[in-house]
Structure formats: structure tokens, C-alpha cells
Amino acid sequence: MAEITAPGAVSPSAVPRPGWARFADSDLWWSFRRSPVTVVAASVACVIIGAALLAPLIAPHDPYDLASVSLLDATDPPAWLPGGNWSYLLGTDNQGRDVLSTIFYGTRVSLLVGCSAVLLSMLLGVTLGLIAGWRGGIADTMIMRVADVQLSFPAILIALLIDGVAHSLLPREVQTRITLYVLIAAIALSYWVHFARTVRGSAMVERSKEYIQAARVIGVHPARIVIGHLLPNVIGPVLVIATINLATAILTEATLSFLGVGLPPTEPSLGTLIRVGNDYLLSGDWWISVFPGTVLALLILSVNLLGDWLRDAFNPKLR
Amino acid sequence: MLAFIIQRLFQSVLVMLTVALIAFALFNYVGDPINNMVGQDTTQADRERLRQDLGLNAPFVVQFARFVGHAVQGNFGLSYQQARPVGQIILEKMPATLELSFMAAFLALLLGVPMGIYTGLHRSSWGSQALLAISLVGVSLPTFLIGILLILIFAVLLGWLPSFGRGAVVHIGWWTTGFLTAEGWRAIILPAITLALFQMTLIMRLVRAEMIEVLRTDYIKFARARGLSNRAVNFGHALKNTLVPVITITGLQLGSIIAFAVITETVFQWPGMGLMFIQAVSFADIPVMAAYLVLVGFFFVIINLVVDLLYYAVDPRLRVEREIAAGG
Numbered sequence: 001m002a003e004i005t006a007p008g009a010v011s012p013s014a015v016p017r018p019g020w021a022r023f024a025d026s027d028l029w030w031s032f033r034r035s036p037v038t039v040v041a042a043s044v045a046c047v048i049i050g051a052a053l054l055a056p057l058i059a060p061h062d063p064y065d066l067a068s069v070s071l072l073d074a075t076d077p078p079a080w081l082p083g084g085n086w087s088y089l090l091g092t093d094n095q096g097r098d099v100l101s102t103i104f105y106g107t108r109v110s111l112l113v114g115c116s117a118v119l120l121s122m123l124l125g126v127t128l129g130l131i132a133g134w135r136g137g138i139a140d141t142m143i144m145r146v147a148d149v150q151l152s153f154p155a156i157l158i159a160l161l162i163d164g165v166a167h168s169l170l171p172r173e174v175q176t177r178i179t180l181y182v183l184i185a186a187i188a189l190s191y192w193v194h195f196a197r198t199v200r201g202s203a204m205v206e207r208s209k210e211y212i213q214a215a216r217v218i219g220v221h222p223a224r225i226v227i228g229h230l231l232p233n234v235i236g237p238v239l240v241i242a243t244i245n246l247a248t249a250i251l252t253e254a255t256l257s258f259l260g261v262g263l264p265p266t267e268p269s270l271g272t273l274i275r276v277g278n279d280y281l282l283s284g285d286w287w288i289s290v291f292p293g294t295v296l297a298l299l300i301l302s303v304n305l306l307g308d309w310l311r312d313a314f315n316p317k318l319r
Numbered sequence: 320m321l322a323f324i325i326q327r328l329f330q331s332v333l334v335m336l337t338v339a340l341i342a343f344a345l346f347n348y349v350g351d352p353i354n355n356m357v358g359q360d361t362t363q364a365d366r367e368r369l370r371q372d373l374g375l376n377a378p379f380v381v382q383f384a385r386f387v388g389h390a391v392q393g394n395f396g397l398s399y400q401q402a403r404p405v406g407q408i409i410l411e412k413m414p415a416t417l418e419l420s421f422m423a424a425f426l427a428l429l430l431g432v433p434m435g436i437y438t439g440l441h442r443s444s445w446g447s448q449a450l451l452a453i454s455l456v457g458v459s460l461p462t463f464l465i466g467i468l469l470i471l472i473f474a475v476l477l478g479w480l481p482s483f484g485r486g487a488v489v490h491i492g493w494w495t496t497g498f499l500t501a502e503g504w505r506a507i508i509l510p511a512i513t514l515a516l517f518q519m520t521l522i523m524r525l526v527r528a529e530m531i532e533v534l535r536t537d538y539i540k541f542a543r544a545r546g547l548s549n550r551a552v553n554f555g556h557a558l559k560n561t562l563v564p565v566i567t568i569t570g571l572q573l574g575s576i577i578a579f580a581v582i583t584e585t586v587f588q589w590p591g592m593g594l595m596f597i598q599a600v601s602f603a604d605i606p607v608m609a610a611y612l613v614l615v616g617f618f619f620v621i622i623n624l625v626v627d628l629l630y631y632a633v634d635p636r637l638r639v640e641r642e643i644a645a646g647g
Contacts, residue, residue, distance in 0.1 A: 149334050152623055157578040157615070164600035164608060165345060251461050258463045259585055261600055278467055278586075282482060286471055293464045301459035 435526025
């Protein structure tokens with residue numbers, strides 16, 4: 001992306017340099033290093049994402065291997081408390097599963113749902129935004145009216161409704177298999193509006209510029225103009241929105257799972273783990289819900305901070 | 320002005336009809352209503368007769384018109400789960416949600432505005448930095464997690480406040496209130512704080528940003544040059560001009576408070592509409608879900624409408640621009 005590197009940061013030598021050196025020289029990297037909060041946030045996010053990706057390798061126990069789980073170990077406190085056991089560092093839940101391991105696997109599910117939902121809503125929003133901005137007319141009016149109606153309700157309520165309706169629509173045996181996809185679709189359908197509005201706005205500006213007109217004049221197919229020429233020029237802000245929406249999507253998934261309309265305990269995300277732990281809170285077994293909750297909060301906070309930084313770094317007005 | 324109001328009213332009605340259409344589709348096409356009413360041994364002929372009697376064979380538009388007509392009168396049929404009229408159930412649950420929502424909105428304003436003024440005026444002080452850092456954490460912590468933490472600290476560890484329910488309530492007509500008993504007041508503290516926290520941080524950040532913006536303007540510099548006291552400048556001139564966006568956003572947030580009440584009510588087992596909705600979802604109780612959808616849609620449309628009109632009334636620039644646009 002050419003617009004990220006400011007003119008002053010470009011090296012005087014005209015020889016094309018490898019990607020990494022160019023990145024190390026860029027404004028983006030400079031503003032990253034200058035903000036300690038962002039560096040810390042990035043590190044925390046990397047640790048959590050890394051742990052989630054490597055869960056099968058680094059988790060001390062396999063919480064879904066029924067043979068290794070024993071009810072005798074149920075609701076053990078964390079290792080440093082009286083009654084704790086060093087083989088379960090953060091204690092065990094009501095079924096004797098290691099809390100640390102369930103967090104690793106749960107984060108995996110949370111991230112999977114969050115990322116897929118953002119990608120899907122991005123795909124949907126960018127497509128509809130391009131159609132609205134490029135075609136104008138009836139298509140534009142219809143898409144933007146739907147967007148307006150949807151914007152007047154909080155996204156989480158819409159996700160809850162879509163998810164709730166899907167739950168009551170589908171027969172039980174189908175439900176357990178496709179809950180994950182329903183959840184992803186519900187979150188994606190409630191967050192496409194921001195993408196569509198941004199893309200539509202920039203597409204309408206770009207549409208009348210010379211390079212698009214030139215492409216039209218020489219007879220390039222409209223689909224190719226839109227994808228090959230228009231899209232690369234409107235995608236910048238979309239990436240920023242995607243980062244900020246990732247935090248919101250993870251949060252929405254956790255909330256829906258906590259409310260019991262998200263992922264079931266057989267396929268727990270962080271939200272489901274907190275829901276399960278919530279039932280044992282009143283009896284004093286706080287670790288079952290507090291540790292997944294801490295990881296969730298840290299994950300959302302660090303992704304939010306990264307999104308804020310990215311937004312400021314891409315916005316030259318704020319410099 | 321009149322044209323603007325009519326235009327907005329028309330828009331609101333359109334949104335309401337869309338919401339009603341979704342609710343109606345939910346109502347009529349998710350599952351077979353006849354199957355929900357009759358037993359296994361009913362003959363096909365009886366089913367057809369019932370279908371005819373209930374008007375389920377009427378054209379789509381007629382059925383939809385009938386649904387809207389009933390909905391306007393608060394008639395949403397019987398709950399599958401409780402076999403009672405949905406309107407009656409909602410009427411029972413509404414006071415709990417509204418009391419919680421207003422309490423939360425009140426708390427958010429009462430704490431958010433002064434905190435915003437403070438952080439806006441003393442930008443680099445330690446207090447502001449601390450408040451801003453806390454507000455960032457407040458935005459990132461999920462509502463349900465805040466609720467769980469509050470329960471853990473104040474109900475489980477300290478044992479000061481109840482962890483669920485509304486406490487004792489007093490009936491005033493069909494309305495039930497928890498504000499007249501000590502137990503009710505104790506019960507509302509934790510849920511109200513949970514619900515208010517997010518809005519509070521939002522209001523604080525908004526007031527802060529607006530204050531900083533306004534304090535930079537020329538008329539503030541001029542007021543200072545005239546030798547007015549800090550107090551007169553900060554509160555008489557600056558604060559007054561930050562309030563327009565604050566009123567708007569707070570009004571709009573009232574809607575999301577009602578929506579977020581779903582989460583808070585579930586955490587605290589607060590017997591309101593949100594908890595009712597979540598229970599309806601897990602029991603596939605379509606009439607209750609449809610009614611909740613229409614009701615929440617109605618709240619939102621009304622709030623948006625009032626805020627728009629209020630904005631129009633408060634900000635003279637909007638009026639002038641529109642008149643110029645209309646005249647030219």
C-alpha cells in the first residue's frame with residue numbers, strides 16, 4: 001500500500017528492497033514503536049492468539065478426552081490455594097476439566113467465530129457497498145434503507161434475534177451440528193452495515209475520478225473495473241473497521257454464548273466457559289468463570305487498542 | 320418544520336411496519352400454528368376447518384393487516400410456554416425493565432457528565448489519566464463479566480447485596496415498583512451499576528471530547544479576555560454548548576440500555592422483559608419473541624423520533640440550513 005509510507009520515509013535509493021526492510025522503514029512501524037501501549041497490546045494479543053493456535057500442543061491436559069477427565073478432580077481450586085494441585089494450575093471446573101486447558105481451547109473457538117464472522121461481514125458489506133456506490137439508483141436506495149433500519153438497533157440485539165430465531169426454527173438434531181455456522185452468520189449479518197456505508201462512500205468518490213473513466217473509455221469490463229481498480233482504492237478504511245469489529249465480534253459471540261443461545265458446552269468458547277462457571281460462582285468456586293473472563297477481557301482490550309492505533313496511524317489528520 | 324416532522328413520522332411508520340413484518344413472518348411461518356394448537360389425533364378435515372375459522376387461509380396482506388391491527392391493541396396471542404396472553408405477560412415484566420433502565424440511565428448521567436467535565440478541564444492531571452484508563456477497561460469488559468465480578472465481590476465475598484431478583488415489590492395498579500422497599504433498593508444497586516457502566520464511560524468520553532473542542536473556540540478565548548471567572552467560562556459558556564450532542568447521544572443510548580438489559584437481567588435473574596425474551600428463545604416461544612421484537616422496535620423508533628425532533632428544536636443551525644435548502 002503506497003499511501004502508508006509518507007514521502008519522507010521512502011529511502012533515497014531507487015533499488016526495490018525486500019518487503020521487511022520497507023516495512024521497518026515505514027511510518028506504520030515507526031508509530032507502532034513509539035506507542036508503548038500498542039506494543040504491550042500487540043504482545044498480549046500475540047500471546048493469546050499463539051496459545052489458542054497451539055492449544056493441542058501446549059495444553060497440559062486434553063479437556064475433551066473423557067478418559068483423562070475424572071469427576072474426582074472436579075472444582076479443584078487453583079494450584080496456589082489450599083487444596084490446589086500443581087497438575088491443574090488454574091484449578092478444574094465442575095466436570096474435572098483443567099481450566100487452563102479449556103481456556104486454550106475456548107480461545108480457539110472464540111477467535112475462530114470472531115474472525116470468520118468479521119470476514120463474512122466484510123465480504124457482505126464490501127460487496128453491497130460496492131454495488132450501492134457503483135450502481136447508485138434503486139440498488140443504492142434499497143441497500144442503504146436496510147442499513148439505516150438496521151443501524152437504529154444495537155447490533156447485539158440483532159445478532160441475538162437472528163440467533164434466537166434460528167434456534168427455534170431448526171430441529172434439535174440439526175442444531176447441534178450447525179450452531180457454530182448459525183452463530184457466525186448471525187454476527188456477520190449484524191455488523192455488515194459499517195463496511196457497506198464506508199465502501200459506498202469511497203466508491204462514490206472514486207467512481208468519478210479519471211482512472212475509472214479512462215478504464216471505462218478503453219472498454220474494460222465493469223466487473224473488472226470494480227474489482228481490479230475500484231476495490232483496491234476503497235479497501236484501506238475497511239481493514240481498520242475490520243480490526244475494530246473483530247473485538248466487537250468476539251464480544252458478541254461471548255455474550256450470546258453466555259446468554260445460552262451461542263455455543264453449547266460440548267463446544268465451549270470463552271463465553272460458554274464463563275456461563276458454566278457462573279453457576280458455581282455463588283458456591284465460591286470463582287476460578288471457573290473468572291480466569292476465562294480475564295482472558296476474554298485481555299483479548300478484547302488488546303484488539304481494541306490495536307484497532308485504535310491502526311485507525312490513528314491510517315488517519316493523517318490526527319498526526 | 321412541519322414537512323420535516325411529517326417526513327420523520329413517515330420514516331418511523333415505515334420502520335415499524337418492517338419490524339412488524341419480520342415479527343409476523345416469525346409468527347406465521349415458523350412452525351405450523353395449527354400443530355401448536357391441536358392434538359395428534361385431529362383429522363385433516365378438522366384441521367382445515369380450524370385453519371379456515373382462524374383466517375389462516377386469507378391472503379397474505381389481509382393476514383398481515385389483521386396482525387398489525389391486533390398488535391396495535393397489544394394482542395399478540397397466547398404464549399406457548401405459559402398458555403397466557405402475551406400482552407399480559409409483557410405488562411407484568413415491563414415495570415422491572417423500565418425501572419432498571421431508568422435507574423441505569425440516571426446513574427450514567429449523574430456520574431458520566433461530571434467525570435467528563437473534570438477530565439476535559441484538567442486534561443493532564445493524574446485523576447483524568449486514571450479515569451480515562453478505567454474507562455477504556457470499562458468499554459472492553461463485557462457487560463456480563465462486570466455483572467459476574469460485582470456479584471462475586473459484593474454478594475459472595477462481602478455478602479452486602481443480594482445477587483439475584485428484585486427483592487420485595489409494591490403493587491400500584493398494574494405497575495410493580497421496587498423503589499418503595501429497602502430490599503428493592505438493595506436489589507437494584509448491582510444490576511443498575513452493571514447496566515450503567517458502559518453508558519457512563521461513553522458519556523464521559525463524549526463530554527470530555529466536546530469540552531476540549533469547545534474550549535478551543537474563539538468565543539471562549541474572548542470570554543477569558545473579558546476577564547470572566549473560570550467558573551463562568553467553563554460552566555456558563557463551555558458546558559452549555561457541549562450539551563446538545565450529549566442530549567442526543569444519551570437519548571439514543573436509552574434505547575441500547577433497554578437492549579443491554581437483556582444481558583444484565585440474565586446475569587442477575589431480574590424478572591424483566593429481557594429475561595422473558597431469553598427464556599422465550601430457549602423454549603422457542605414464538606409469540607413472546609414476536610411481541611418483544613415489536614415492542615423493542617417501537618421503543619427504538621419513538622426514542623429516535625423524539626431525539627431527532629429535540630435536536631431540531633435545540634440546534635438553531637439545523638433549522639436555518641433546512642429553510643435555506645427549502646427556499647433555494
